[in-house]
Amino acid sequence: MQIYLDNAATTPLDPEVIDVMVEVMKDDFGNPSSIHAHGRRAKTIVEKARKTIAQLLHASPAEIFFTSGGTEADNMAIVRSVEDLGVTNIITSAVEHHAVLHTVEELEKTGKVFLHLVQLDATGNVDYEHLEQLLAAHPKALVSLMHANNELGNLTDIQRVSELCQQYNAVFHSDTVQTMGHYPHDLSQLHIDFITGAAHKFHGPKGVGFLYINSKNKIKPFIYGGAQERNMRGGTENVYGIVGLAKALEIAYRDMEEHRAYIQGLKDYMITRLQEVIPDVRFNGNVDADQSLYTVLNVSLPCTDMDDMLLFNLDIDGISVSGGSACSSGSNIGSHVLQAIQAKNDRPAIRFSFSKNNTRAEIDIVVAKLQEICRG
Numbered sequence: 001m002q003i004y005l006d007n008a009a010t011t012p013l014d015p016e017v018i019d020v021m022v023e024v025m026k027d028d029f030g031n032p033s034s035i036h037a038h039g040r041r042a043k044t045i046v047e048k049a050r051k052t053i054a055q056l057l058h059a060s061p062a063e064i065f066f067t068s069g070g071t072e073a074d075n076m077a078i079v080r081s082v083e084d085l086g087v088t089n090i091i092t093s094a095v096e097h098h099a100v101l102h103t104v105e106e107l108e109k110t111g112k113v114f115l116h117l118v119q120l121d122a123t124g125n126v127d128y129e130h131l132e133q134l135l136a137a138h139p140k141a142l143v144s145l146m147h148a149n150n151e152l153g154n155l156t157d158i159q160r161v162s163e164l165c166q167q168y169n170a171v172f173h174s175d176t177v178q179t180m181g182h183y184p185h186d187l188s189q190l191h192i193d194f195i196t197g198a199a200h201k202f203h204g205p206k207g208v209g210f211l212y213i214n215s216k217n218k219i220k221p222f223i224y225g226g227a228q229e230r231n232m233r234g235g236t237e238n239v240y241g242i243v244g245l246a247k248a249l250e251i252a253y254r255d256m257e258e259h260r261a262y263i264q265g266l267k268d269y270m271i272t273r274l275q276e277v278i279p280d281v282r283f284n285g286n287v288d289a290d291q292s293l294y295t296v297l298n299v300s301l302p303c304t305d306m307d308d309m310l311l312f313n314l315d316i317d318g319i320s321v322s323g324g325s326a327c328s329s330g331s332n333i334g335s336h337v338l339q340a341i342q343a344k345n346d347r348p349a350i351r352f353s354f355s356k357n358n359t360r361a362e363i364d365i366v367v368a369k370l371q372e373i374c375r376g
Helices: 015-027 037-057 070-084 098-109 128-137 158-167 239-254 256-277 310-316 336-340 360-375
Strands: 064-067 089-092 114-117 142-144 171-174 194-198 209-213 282-284 296-300 322-324 349-353
Touching: 015 239, 037 064, 037 239, 064 070, 070 098, 070 142, 070 171, 070 194, 070 209, 089 098, 089 128, 098 114, 128 158, 142 158, 158 171, 239 256, 256 296, 256 360, 310 322, 310 349, 310 360
Parallel strands: 089 114, 089 142, 142 171, 171 194
Antiparallel strands: 064 209, 194 209, 282 296, 296 349, 322 349
């Protein structure tokens, strides 16, 4: 039996998404930049998908730009903010996704910006008072803080951050890759400059995502070479990927409340079962439902002698998860997120991430296997 609990890495394609993508693959192969009938039809399909996404997010279609995924979208928002919006200071945190951290570190290394890290508490939450202090000292900065941490599941109050950014005339970018399709985003109410999405995090295809750019921001292209995406991103559009993205997000919004309640139930059930059978089990990050992404649970285990073999043993038993510790060993440099919150080096950590496809029966099997491993 194969059990997949690594949905924060990628999710399986929804059958409805496959159906619409296959239809486009078979019938709508034209290049959207071509002016003949085949090209016009493909262009219409792309623009219809853009409109669908914009309506779901309460944005304008002109504010949605398709990319190859979340990483490109994050890079575009950050780099173009520095190049085109006059940003010389960036405020972020030590637990951001590498798509953000590596980008801002490179900009600092080349002397383009000064980098400032907002303080975190022991659980990994943003210190909003320190954030305001940094904003007061560095007005007109770029603030880049993710909505939900991909390893811990901690939620950032992006409404509160947006209000602070407004107060200090800062540019606000949030990596919303983990929450897109899992929480509603109403961009008519949220004052934010950039958010990102990646289809494969909500049962869409890999290799396609989008960047929301608030219409007040006038930036130059990130990729040159063509007039696609209203001159903002050169390269032929991934038409069937874009269709799959729009369909996946449409399904996610349609079924959001049902799936949220179901998946939160799975997470709560796993927490309870682990506490029942494994003494001294702990959890990295927040686990309270109102402070934590319901699809992610980071478990800290007391079975220290199994650290190096834990994921391997689970994989042998058909259980797919992600993990790591805060320490460095060999080629494994450890988790920068766990290091940032000073998680104990001698406790292996596993990230379980759930989807609508998982079941309580699967949770029972995984918990029993962890109990067996920790008993030795």
